[in-house]
Amino acid sequence: MPAHSSCNNEFGSNYESRILNLLDDLDSLYEAIKSEEAGLPMMYGPDESETAMITTWMSKIYYGLFYYDLISTKDDGWRESCSFVVRGKNFEYVRASYKHGYGFQLPSSLYVFKTNNANADLVTLVEPSIILLKIGSLTLILCICDGYLTKNYLNGEALDRLRGCVRQEDERDAEFPSHKIALGEIVALRSCIPKTPKFISSNNQIINMSLSTMASNPNDYYKINKQDLTSARVEILREFNIYLG
Secondary structure (H helix, E strand, O other), rough: OOOOHHHHHHHHHHHHHHHHHHHHHHHHHHHHHOOOOOOOOOOOOOOHHHHHHHHHHHHHHHHHHHHHHHHHHHHHHHHHHHHHOOOOHHHHHHHHHHHHOOOOOOOOOOEEEOOOOOOOOEEEEEEOOEEEEEEEEEEEEEEEEOHHHHHHHHOOHHHHHHHHHHHHHHOOOOOOHHHHHHHHHHHHHHOOOOOOOOEEEEEEEEEOOOOOOOOOHHHOOOOOOOHHHHHHHHHHHHOOOOOOO
């Protein structure tokens, strides 16, 4: 896809090489991302953690695919959808990260899962902005620009249960796309979160205001409607042609 030559050949090339090195050891990458899941920093800037690097890389893939379609599609409706994606501020952050030589993007929830099924897969969603990338046994799911809102709801024991559900379906049928159960749950949750991401940003630092609140009872005020979540989950899994008993 089109790319600025100096960005792509200099920092971009080195950055991609580092990503490829991480992908050479999927087990280590899985454990590294899991170990960093608890982090919900308010002050956010460029860093070289596995989570930050994979997040920037997946953001580049996401926006690159939509940018390519924007300049190549002849479908007016799809061009409008692609334009909606690349007009976002995070697209500028991802471009700047390659121009200035560091990994940087708006805070985004990253999830990792493992399966026995080693088939590759790629899924991108416009709204909410989410990308799934499955490489061998490793599945990476990124909720782009959500200000860690998804991670704030789906963590700890709840995340362990979701991984257990994926693992159970994977063991029951090795050909079943169990990774899409995780995607369906995450997309449903993201679409039902009654809060909007908010950021204060400069060239190289972001204050994530998404988790701040003036509500006196935030646990109740921002509680997920379980009925809405169940309906969203069923609808999304149906779109993926997945039916669970």
